[in-house]
Amino acid sequence: MFQWLSKQKDHHVVVLDKGGIVYKDIVSLDKKIDVVLLPSFYWFVEKKLPIRFAFQAKEYLPSIFESLTTSAKLSYLAIQKEDIFWLFAYDDQDILKALEKENINISNVKKVYFAQNVFNDVAIDLDNNYSLININGILTRIPSTLAANGKKISQISKNNFNLTKGISLKRYKSFIGESFLYKLIIPIILIILLYVVDTAQLLYVNKNLLQQKNEIFSKYNLPNTTFQNKSILMQLKNTYKIQKNLRNFIETIMSAPYGTHGFITLFKINQKSSVLSIKLAKASDVNIFKNYFKQKLTIGNIKSIVVRNSILTVEFNL
Amino acid sequence: MKQFNPLLVLAFIVLVLLFVVSLKYHEETRHSALIEQSQKLEKIAQKIVTLKKTWQNSSFQEKKIQNFLKNISAKHIGFTKHASYDFLDLDFNKTTPSASKYILNTLINQNTRILALDVNKINNSSLSIKIRIAK
Numbered sequence: 001m002f003q004w005l006s007k008q009k010d011h012h013v014v015v016l017d018k019g020g021i022v023y024k025d026i027v028s029l030d031k032k033i034d035v036v037l038l039p040s041f042y043w044f045v046e047k048k049l050p051i052r053f054a055f056q057a058k059e060y061l062p063s064i065f066e067s068l069t070t071s072a073k074l075s076y077l078a079i080q081k082e083d084i085f086w087l088f089a090y091d092d093q094d095i096l097k098a099l100e101k102e103n104i105n106i107s108n109v110k111k112v113y114f115a116q117n118v119f120n121d122v123a124i125d126l127d128n129n130y131s132l133i134n135i136n137g138i139l140t141r142i143p144s145t146l147a148a149n150g151k152k153i154s155q156i157s158k159n160n161f162n163l164t165k166g167i168s169l170k171r172y173k174s175f176i177g178e179s180f181l182y183k184l185i186i187p188i189i190l191i192i193l194l195y196v197v198d199t200a201q202l203l204y205v206n207k208n209l210l211q212q213k214n215e216i217f218s219k220y221n222l223p224n225t226t227f228q229n230k231s232i233l234m235q236l237k238n239t240y241k242i243q244k245n246l247r248n249f250i251e252t253i254m255s256a257p258y259g260t261h262g263f264i265t266l267f268k269i270n271q272k273s274s275v276l277s278i279k280l281a282k283a284s285d286v287n288i289f290k291n292y293f294k295q296k297l298t299i300g301n302i303k304s305i306v307v308r309n310s311i312l313t314v315e316f317n318l
Numbered sequence: 319m320k321q322f323n324p325l326l327v328l329a330f331i332v333l334v335l336l337f338v339v340s341l342k343y344h345e346e347t348r349h350s351a352l353i354e355q356s357q358k359l360e361k362i363a364q365k366i367v368t369l370k371k372t373w374q375n376s377s378f379q380e381k382k383i384q385n386f387l388k389n390i391s392a393k394h395i396g397f398t399k400h401a402s403y404d405f406l407d408l409d410f411n412k413t414t415p416s417a418s419k420y421i422l423n424t425l426i427n428q429n430t431r432i433l434a435l436d437v438n439k440i441n442n443s444s445l446s447i448k449i450r451i452a453k
Contacts, residue, residue, distance in 0.1 A: 195342050
């Protein structure tokens with residue numbers, strides 16, 4: 001409540017005519033203000049309309065003001081006064097220009113009001129050789145010489161201003177129509193919503209996938225980390241490779257052309273080396289075995305070859 | 319009079335749209351990466367299981383050795399000095415070179431991890447094999 005009171009206290013009003021400011025209750029205009037526009041800024045019509053509420057007047061307004069002005073970019077306001085409507089037409093850019101001319105920062109303007117709805121007095125002297133006169137219910141700006149002495153505007157308390165039904169000016173001119181903009185924005189928002197829903201769904205699926213991924217190894221009774229399992233796999237692959245090579249080596253040794261050339265008396269394999277002794281049929285058969293091992297051995301290399309008493313002893317590195 | 323430029327509002331909404339689209343793209347990429355990773359890990363796990371079954375299965379190894387011994391003792395005259403699932407000491411009195419070769423081939427083709435092999439006299443109708451395999 002106290003906040004509301006302080007707001008009321010801070011409330012400032014500026015009355016603007018085409019020629020400039022005719023009333024202000026503050027010296028500097030850098031505070032929040034309400035602006036009252038005199039009739040030179042708007043067109044006014046009082047009319048009975050076949051509608052119940054003011055917002056329904058929207059569709060009638062352009063045609064009503066069509067005959068009064070040729071300005072194409074007008075904005076409208078309808079205020080319901082019992083069974084009749086007060087209809088206003090105004091040019092936002094025109095008002096904005098006037099505000100700018102008076103060095104009023106538009107962001108400091110809280111609301112804009114029309115004099116027709118603000119002043120209840122019959123005649124007001126504007127202190128600029130003009131007066132506001134209520135002629136048949138329509139507030140009109142006429143030279144003071146033609147008007148009877150009215151109350152000076154500077155003498156009217158701002159608390160007597162009826163600041164209701166204010167408008168907000170359209171600050172931005174758009175090269176595309178507002179309705180088109182809305183038509184464009186609504187589908188975009190719908191697309192955004194669809195994407196958000198879809199992404200949320202995907203996030204949920206990914207969360208589940210991540211959980212499943214973490215459970216893969218435990219399903220096979222393996223350690224939990226990929227690093228550990230990769231290490232195990234490498235070790236197993238290494239074992240497989242060594243054993244495969246060992247078998248190839250044994251097969252090569254066993255497939256040597258023994259037959260009538262000799263026979264194995266000793267064949268030993270351990271982790272890193274191997275020894276093979278062959279009882280040769282003839283001393284010259286040594287070359288047959290030498291050539292065979294040189295040609296066929298893909299794994300292991302010959303460390304030494306010794307022939308003694310018709311026995312060929314070959315040492316291999318594995 | 320707080321107002322926003324409608325074009326700025328439109329630009330902001332388009333930005334939001336772009337953000338949401340990029341977020342979805344990011345999640346899509348993450349989704350396919352997760353699937354790919356899961357498949358990769360599944361493959362690793364299956365490979366480990368298969369290799370373990372082949373190379374690190376002592377009961378399986380024991381069975382293989384028993385089958386091997388059963389098989390060769392039925393076909394060849396000889397005797398076994400010592401046999402366990404990690405060590406074999408075999409002596410054959412009357413074998414031919416081809417039979418000896420067959421015995422050795424059958425032995426080394428078992429999925430066992432051979433640590434050491436010792437073969438003596440392979441051609442003069444007797445064969446002695448000592449083989450140590452990993453547990």
